[in-house]
Amino acid sequence: MDKQTLKALLLRRDEGFWDALREITRSATEFDELFFLSMLRKRALEAGMVPPEPLEPSRIALLGGYSLYPLNELLLHLLAVENISAEIHKGDYDNYVSEMSEADGGLAEFAPRVICLLPSPHRCRHTGPLNDPEEIVRTEAEQVAAHLLDLCRVAHDQFGSEIILGNFPLPARQDPGPFRSRSLATDWNFRKWVNLQLGLRAPAFVHPCDIEFLSARRGGIHSEDSRGWFESKQPGSPGLLVDIAREIAHQVQGLRVPPKKVLALDLDNTLWGGVIGDDGLEGIEIGDTSPRGEAFKAFQRHILTLKQRGVILAACSKNDHARAIEPFEKHPEMLLRLDDFVSFQANWEPKSDNLRRIAAELNLGLDSFVFADDNPAEIEIVRQFAPEVTTLLLGPDPADYPGQLQDGRWFDIRSLTAEDSQRTEQYRAEAARRSHQADGADMGSYLESLQMEATVSSFTAIDVPRLSQLINKSNQFNLTTRRRTEAEVESLIGNPEAVTLAVRLSDRFGEHGLISIVIGRQHGDTLDIDTWLMSCRVLKREVEQVVLNELARQAADRGCQTLRGTYLPTPKNEMVREFYPTMGFQPDASSGDAGVFVLPLNSFVPKPTQIHILSTQS
Secondary structure, three states, rough: HHHHHHHHEEEEEEEEEEHHHHHHHOOOOHHHHHHHHHHHHHHHHHHHOOOOOOOOOEEEEEOOOOOOOOOHHHHHHHHHHHEEEEEEOOOOOOOOHHHHHHHOOHHHHHHHOOEEOOOOOOOOOOOOOOOOOOOHHHHHHHHHHHHHHHHHHHHHHHHHEEEEOOHHHHHHOOOOOOHOOOOOOHHHHHHHHHHHHHHHHHOOOOEEEEEHHHHHHHHHHHHHHHHHHHHHHOOOOOOOOOOOHHHHHHHHOOOOOOOOOEEEEEOOOOOOOOOOHHHOOOOOEEOOHHHHHHHHHHHHHHHHHHOOOOOOEEEEEEOOHHHHHHHHOOOOOOOHHHHHHOEEEOOOOHHHHHHHHHHHHOOHHHHHHEEHHHHHHHHHHHHHHOOOEEEEEOOOOOOHHHHHHHHHHHOOOOOOOOOHHHHHHHHHHHHHHHHHHOOOOOHHHHHHHHHHEEEEEOOOHHHHHHHHHHHHHOOOOEEEOOEEEEEEEEOOOOOOEEEEEEEEEEEEEEEEEEEEEEEEEEEEEEEEEEEEEEEEOOOOOHHHHHHHHHHHHHHHOOOOOOEEOOOOOOOOOOHOOOHHHOOOOOOOOOOOOOOOEEEEEOOOOOOOOOOOOEEEOO
16 A cells, blocks of 8 residues: 555545555654655545544643654654544643643643653753763762652642653764763763663653664664754654654553453464475474574574563464474474463464464453464465454564564563463463363362462552553453553552452462452442453352452441442443343442442342452451
8 A cells, every 4th residue: 555545545535545544654664754644634534534433532741852843743643543532732842840840730721641751862961071970970860860750750640640751862973982981971871871760760650752762773863853953943853753753652552552462373484494294393494503493493582582471372373283283392492382382273274263262262352362474375364354363474584573573562561560471371270270170060069179269458569560451451351441550550559438459369270360350439328339350261260259248348347338330331341241230239220321230238148159268458
């Protein structure tokens, strides 16, 4: 798809214009191209063309030590093509300190959901000579970082906003020559130290826009624009402007959309060179005996790092199963082994069907999958028959495979918890439970045989990253699907009006970890259930009964007479449509809303379960 074809679609008012616009926008790397696409989008709206999907509103304040036009236009366009309708408050040039500090100024009236702060590197340099002692320079650099982070805390406390904070590009010119690496006082090292402090000391509500990395990726000289600075105070070259806008858009989307969960992989010419069924174990390319084999091994090494970060691995190959598993069991150069995969589908059925089978096994939606394959035909079949799956067509050179996967950014780390590294083991244990259930005589006996133990506690600071992960990932067993950032979760700790429950479960097969979350708010003698979600891995294990028992107990201890729950339907939570009625709740006739249910506590009887409660901490 090219720009001329896109213009033709616009002239015909063809509905395919919006998908084409999104596709071309995602691949645009230069300013002129992206600005042109933004103009076409505006023309389409002026012509009365309506995007096929409703736009989700978001209020973003764009502040900084630069002129923020045309960055705001690029950002608006990038978000619009991803179905986010952004309203942007554009701050004044280099006035961000007062704008973020005033509790009753224009920023307070705008009430931003997100504040994006881009301080200028002209405010980030050592004020003394290059031979100042390291302790003096380090103290000054840490003060620069502390000032910015304190400003972010003030704005977050006043406006409740998430903060996207830009760091500083490194200078690309030769001065002062090799001495730049011998003194912390040079602009090069001073900015590097400030950037490091910004990243290491940032609280959960501050999200880095790594301009140091973006300028290095594009090239320091190509990222600078001295004339643009003097004429209109631009952050850098037009190309860097595109990179910054893309990064901000990605961060805004990341506050709403969780990363992918599953990497499904083809085998032949993906994890090794050649075809195992034709070439045999001795004929495939993998290992350090050839450049191509070494490249495949490096790709496997990168895949293992994803697994360590909590990404679930699955194999999806058209192959004879016995031949497909042979390299994993017998080839000495293979880094990946069978037990690294939670599902291994190697047969002659369509890969789209196998991906659906894997999703059913894991009880996950297909939209949480990334499928990587070197075959364009197989990728196209998956795109047509399993369109929810994100596909990655690997190029002809395996040396590029890790870079392709990395630049897709489907598995970006937003926080890393201990449970992430145990994800594969948790899903393998779940497979053992299902096998055991199939052998059981009845559900009651099966549940009793699991020897389940649960711990129910209030939210704690150490659990905030995992709590936020689960809140933002859970779709199916989620009564309201309300999302919360780590900062919003943290604000509930110690809030006297809030009831928070975090439930952990284990059984004789292993630990499930944190699997259920409830957030409630007391209003008079009623406890409103704002959020109730549970991992689908523990469906039908009586965890919901344990949660309701504890929720009713805490509500009664607060003097409440009623529990009130709301079901907000989404395309993915149909499974809990009747959840409240099945748990004994009745429709709330007084609310006028069919999705609101109440449970009088004076008639509530705790529900029996097969789960042993180790402790409850309110």
